[in-house]
Amino acid sequence: MKKCLALILSVCTMALMLVGCNSTTSSSAAVSSSAAADTDVKSEGVMTYEEYVAAELDSQVVIETYVQAKQSWWEDKATVYTQDKDGAYFLYDMACSQEDYEKLTPGTKIKVTGYKAEWSGEVEIVDATFEILEGNYIAEPIDVTDMLGKDELIDYQNQFVSFTGMTVEDSGDGAAFLYSWDGSGSDGDDLYFNVSVDGQTYVFTVESYLCDNTTDVYQAVKNLKVGDVVDMEGFLYWYEGVNPHITSLTVK
Amino acid sequence: MIREKTKRAICGILALCGMLTVLSGCHGSKGLKPFALPDTFDETKPFSITFWAKNDTNKTQTEIYQQAIDGFESLYPNITVNIRLYTNYGDIYNDVITNISTGTTPNVCITYPDHIATYLTGTNIVAPLDDLFADEAYGLGGSQLRFDGVTQQEIVPKFLEECAIDGVHYAIPFMRSTEACYVNKTYVEALGYTLPDTLTWDFIWEVSEAAMAKGEDGNFLINGQNVLIPFIYKSTDNMMIQMLQQLDGGYSTEDGEILLFNDTTKSLLYTIAEHGETRAFSTFKISSYPANFLNAGQCIFAIDSTAGATWMGTDAPLSDISEDKLVDFETAVLPVPQFDPEHPQMISQGPSVCVFNKTDPQEVLASWLFAQYLLTDEIQLSYAQTEGYIPVTTKAQNSSAYQEYLSHSGEDNTTHYEVKIQASQLLLDHIEDTFVTPVFNGSASLRDAAGQLIENVVKSVRRGEAVDEGYMSDLYDDVISLYRLDQIGETASGKADLGPLPVTAVVLLASLGVVWCLMLLYLVWQRIKRKKSK
Numbered sequence: 096m097k098k099c100l101a102l103i104l105s106v107c108t109m110a111l112m113l114v115g116c117n118s119t120t121s122s123s124a125a126v127s128s129s130a131a132a133d134t135d136v137k138s139e140g141v142m143t144y145e146e147y148v149a150a151e152l153d154s155q156v157v158i159e160t161y162v163q164a165k166q167s168w169w170e171d172k173a174t175v176y177t178q179d180k181d182g183a184y185f186l187y188d189m190a191c192s193q194e195d196y197e198k199l200t201p202g203t204k205i206k207v208t209g210y211k212a213e214w215s216g217e218v219e220i221v222d223a224t225f226e227i228l229e230g231n232y233i234a235e236p237i238d239v240t241d242m243l244g245k246d247e248l249i250d251y252q253n254q255f256v257s258f259t260g261m262t263v264e265d266s267g268d269g270a271a272f273l274y275s276w277d278g279s280g281s282d283g284d285d286l287y288f289n290v291s292v293d294g295q296t297y298v299f300t301v302e303s304y305l306c307d308n309t310t311d312v313y314q315a316v317k318n319l320k321v322g323d324v325v326d327m328e329g330f331l332y333w334y335e336g337v338n339p340h341i342t343s344l345t346v347k
Numbered sequence: 348m349i350r351e352k353t354k355r356a357i358c359g360i361l362a363l364c365g366m367l368t369v370l371s372g373c374h375g376s377k378g379l380k381p382f383a384l385p386d387t388f389d390e391t392k393p394f395s396i397t398f399w400a401k402n403d404t405n406k407t408q409t410e411i412y413q414q415a416i417d418g419f420e421s422l423y424p425n426i427t428v429n430i431r432l433y434t435n436y437g438d439i440y441n442d443v444i445t446n447i448s449t450g451t452t453p454n455v456c457i458t459y460p461d462h463i464a465t466y467l468t469g470t471n472i473v474a475p476l477d478d479l480f481a482d483e484a485y486g487l488g489g490s491q492l493r494f495d496g497v498t499q500q501e502i503v504p505k506f507l508e509e510c511a512i513d514g515v516h517y518a519i520p521f522m523r524s525t526e527a528c529y530v531n532k533t534y535v536e537a538l539g540y541t542l543p544d545t546l547t548w549d550f551i552w553e554v555s556e557a558a559m560a561k562g563e564d565g566n567f568l569i570n571g572q573n574v575l576i577p578f579i580y581k582s583t584d585n586m587m588i589q590m591l592q593q594l595d596g597g598y599s600t601e602d603g604e605i606l607l608f609n610d611t612t613k614s615l616l617y618t619i620a621e622h623g624e625t626r627a628f629s630t631f632k633i634s635s636y637p638a639n640f641l642n643a644g645q646c647i648f649a650i651d652s653t654a655g656a657t658w659m660g661t662d663a664p665l666s667d668i669s670e671d672k673l674v675d676f677e678t679a680v681l682p683v684p685q686f687d688p689e690h691p692q693m694i695s696q697g698p699s700v701c702v703f704n705k706t707d708p709q710e711v712l713a714s715w716l717f718a719q720y721l722l723t724d725e726i727q728l729s730y731a732q733t734e735g736y737i738p739v740t741t742k743a744q745n746s747s748a749y750q751e752y753l754s755h756s757g758e759d760n761t762t763h764y765e766v767k768i769q770a771s772q773l774l775l776d777h778i779e780d781t782f783v784t785p786v787f788n789g790s791a792s793l794r795d796a797a798g799q800l801i802e803n804v805v806k807s808v809r810r811g812e813a814v815d816e817g818y819m820s821d822l823y824d825d826v827i828s829l830y831r832l833d834q835i836g837e838t839a840s841g842k843a844d845l846g847p848l849p850v851t852a853v854v855l856l857a858s859l860g861v862v863w864c865l866m867l868l869y870l871v872w873q874r875i876k877r878k879k880s881k
């Protein structure tokens with residue numbers, strides 16, 4: 096009897112909490128039953144990557160793409176790295192419920208409607224909405240090491256790329272990396288480090304929302320030494336020039 | 348990058364404000380006992396206090412904080428100060444609110460009075476400082492201090508006033524800044540204009556539009572480049588607030604009544620839309636940091652904090668753009684544009700320091716001693732020199748060391764970087780022309796809403812949307828809803844009419860009542876049964 100009453104009480108209390116807390120209904124993205132699983136085929140009214148590139152800034156764009164990685168979710172807005180067979184799209188602060196954010200696993204196909212924008216050289220889609228479609232695609236990294244410092248590198252903006260045989264350089268006072276851009280941060284902040292190839296040095300970043308301090312890449316960068324030769328993978332983000340967001344790093 | 352984090356922090360504020368309101372409303376706000384000032388400070392007992400500090404992503408500032416801690420700990424060996432660094436106010440605000448609910452607030456915290464107004468919705472969360480100010484032993488300039496403290500009279504009255512809410516001081520100012528217009532004077536003159544001593548809005552709009560002329564090659568004539576945004580504003584909330592203040596257009600009352608959504612605002616938005624449409628004007632959120640465009644010769648009027656002066660100009664010691672993009676030009680540092688240049692008005696901003704209440708009054712006193720130590724000359728002078736800040740005490744401002752620092756303006760591009768010192772001088776010359784907006788629970792959201800109006804309008808015209816009366820009406824509704832401004836009055840009074848309980852809730856509450864009755868009946872029945880069996 097005691098157990099029975101306790102159980103009833105618990106159930107009632109839980110139900111009451113649910114009624115109290117869930118005053119709003121979560122919006123769920125419609126899962127379209129599109130049969131187009133082929134990454135080459137775009138639905139009607141959807142731009143090809145070429146058309147997206149040609150579109151004017153501030154114009155509305157409609158694309159189909161595949162989630163490659165998620166950077167962050169906050170207050171029903173998600174920032175996501177996506178790519179199709181032809182190119183990549185960075186989705187900044189896209190309207191997204193937390194429930195739908197969980198569904199955006201790598202490879203998930205989505206149709207996105209938003210506006211093309213540029214912020215410090217980073218071309219992105221803002222004020223976007225999306226729906227999940229059927230289909231899956233994970234991009235293989237393209238090695239762009241040879242393109243560093245060349246104009247054509249920007250053609251690969253936001254794509255999942257790799258860099259091979261780059262040398263870790265001094266980030267200041269002999270440090271192989273900095274917390275925040277000038278070392279003013281602390282553990283958990285973005286990591287900045289310098290790597291060079293062919294005599295040119297570039298600033299790479301471990302974006303802490305994409306890869307926080309519990310990830311292998313964050314730890315790997317913290318263990319770097321000046322002079323290490325490294326292979327890396329990541330997304331070809333842009334901030335006043337190329338500024339890759341690194342997701343993996345191996346010391347040779 | 349930095350942008351994502353700043354915006355996330357702003358969004359978080361909205362959610363956490365709501366959370367704090369709910370928590371304080373639902374739990375009867377038992378809170379802490381009011382802080383009672385001890386007679387003496389126990390110097391035998393060890394105290395470990397936490398200090399949440401904000402820096403402008405500036406390593407020198409973090410080093411100064413550490414030096415302050417080291418100096419303080421050497422004076423008070425029984426107090427250990429643990430610093431936690433932040434790079435924006437929003438994150439501090441979010442974390443404080445989260446920690447209020449768990450009783451784990453920091454001891455000392457860099458903050459804005461707007462934020463304190465929200466913290467005050469909890470009970471005795473923040474220590475009121477007036478008694479501490481006045482205490483003869485440990486107060487401002489007190490006899491028992493182990494350092495050369497400042498007296499209350501030595502804190503710039505206007506800045507101290509900004510830290511009072513409903514007549515009670517809950518903070519002390521730490522640094523002050525305002526906004527400045529960093530101007531590419533070279534381009535202004537090349538366009539055939541002469542910079543006035545005080546910019547007007549009309550002047551800025553006119554020059555900005557004139558700069559949009561293009562050559563046959565499609566590049567802008569003034570810079571020969573294909574990129575030019577003549578006028579970029581970093582903080583559009585400040586832009587709207589200052590415009591309204593200058594026009595006496597109505598923003599909010601001291602009591603928290605919201606006046607922002609008025610016809611003056613609408614008229615300003617139409618003007619802004621006009622120049623957003625031609626692309627003569629843009630914002631940080633839409634385009635990027637004004638400094639990046641200014642230094643690349645792609646912006647003529649860059650409005651940002653005086654605390655961002657080290658990023659401005661051809662020879663700026665800090666820069667996010669590569670050297671090959673830097674363009675040579677003369678930088679002028681002027682007050683923000685005015686509607687009435689004879690009576691300039693500009694925002695006062697910059698960090699203040701609050702002390703959180705704790706169960707042990709001795710711990711609060713230890714925290715107060717550290718907070719007060721931050722006003723000493725050495726810290727005030729060294730921190731003020733990191734950016735276009737000014738010290739908040741007349742003692743530091745008038746010191747020979749500070750006057751010496753100002754006098755060496757332009758002698759190098761590091762400590763004495765001319766643009767930075769001009770930015771500081773701008774505020775020193777205009778302290779009496781500064782203002783702050785009223786502080787109340789929800790004032791932080793209202794500030795965000797003011798900026799959002801501008802951001803939305805500019806985005807819309809860039810996208811070819813019609814900005815007309817219908818648009819404005821919808822915009823006001825959307826922004827009021829987004830920032831829950833229609834709930835501010837209700838949550839402040841705590842007497843919101845939430846309407847009747849939903850049927851499901853009534854049924855569940857009734858069920859709970861029945862179950863409790865059944866349990867009581869069961870207990871009574873068991874007791875009777877036991878008695879009978881005896």
